[in-house]
Amino acid sequence: MHRTDSLRQGSDTMEILLSADELASGIGRLSDQVKGDVGRRPLMVVGVLTGSIVLVADLIRRLEGPVSVSMVWASSYRGTATSPGKLEMRLDLLPDLTGQDVLLVDDIFDTGHTLKALLEELRRRGAASVRSLVLLRKTGRAEVDIQPDFVGFDIPDKFVVGYGLDFDGGLRHLPHLAALDDDDIAAARAGQTRCSEQPASRS
Numbered sequence: 001m002h003r004t005d006s007l008r009q010g011s012d013t014m015e016i017l018l019s020a021d022e023l024a025s026g027i028g029r030l031s032d033q034v035k036g037d038v039g040r041r042p043l044m045v046v047g048v049l050t051g052s053i054v055l056v057a058d059l060i061r062r063l064e065g066p067v068s069v070s071m072v073w074a075s076s077y078r079g080t081a082t083s084p085g086k087l088e089m090r091l092d093l094l095p096d097l098t099g100q101d102v103l104l105v106d107d108i109f110d111t112g113h114t115l116k117a118l119l120e121e122l123r124r125r126g127a128a129s130v131r132s133l134v135l136l137r138k139t140g141r142a143e144v145d146i147q148p149d150f151v152g153f154d155i156p157d158k159f160v161v162g163y164g165l166d167f168d169g170g171l172r173h174l175p176h177l178a179a180l181d182d183d184d185i186a187a188a189r190a191g192q193t194r195c196s197e198q199p200a201s202r203s
């Protein structure tokens with residue numbers, strides 16, 4: 001099988017950083033923290049398309065009290081790039097946020113530019129409060145002066161896929177979180193034939 005195809009399906013040589021069970025425990029911790037924070041007040045969850053879809057689906061089912069959900073779109077990655085480019089945002093699906101308690105939910109805090117820009121936009125729209133939650137935070141990458149209010153897991157500075165996160169549009173469907181190594185990325189870019197079949201060690 002071509003390495004690119006194998007990569008698109010989730011190769012068994014990818015390093016698994018977080019199993020589906022570990023992710024589920026993390027969502028449990030995050031939802032407890034959110035419940036402790038908002039109690040039973042109405043909460044507007046705003047997910048960031050597309051990477052947060054799995055997280056939003058799992059998180060909202062663990063919340064109590066009135067919850068509404070809306071989505072915005074943001075992207076700073078293009079094709080097979082693994083470092084951010086120009087940030088694009090679309091907020092036209094948002095309802096009126098005036099007076100609402102908002103929880104912005106994204107998959108990962110990397111440089112932090114996406115979260116910072118979106119928080120500023122949501123605050124401009126008159127929300128009573130805006131907090132932020134991310135599943136993952138990459139170590140040593142932040143370029144902004146803010147941090148998310150709730151963080152599921154701190155992870156090493158690796159390009160990760162699965163549980164909503166993609167590489168070149170694929171691999172969002174993996175139930176676990178995996179890291180792509182340089183060979184995976186180079187091969188995906190070049191569309192080369194896969195030759196290594198060594199299983200990766202679990203970290």
Ligand code: IMP
Pocket residue numbers: 048051076077084106107108109110111112113114115158159160161165166167
């Ligand atoms: P930031 O603006 O640099 O914090 O980037 C945040 C966005 O980049 C996230 O919403 C993700 O969509 C994407 N991103 C950052 N790191 C990764 C990664 O390792 N895998 C997949 N997407 C990522």
Ligand code: MG
Pocket residue numbers: 048049050051052074075106107114
């Ligand atoms: Mg994103």
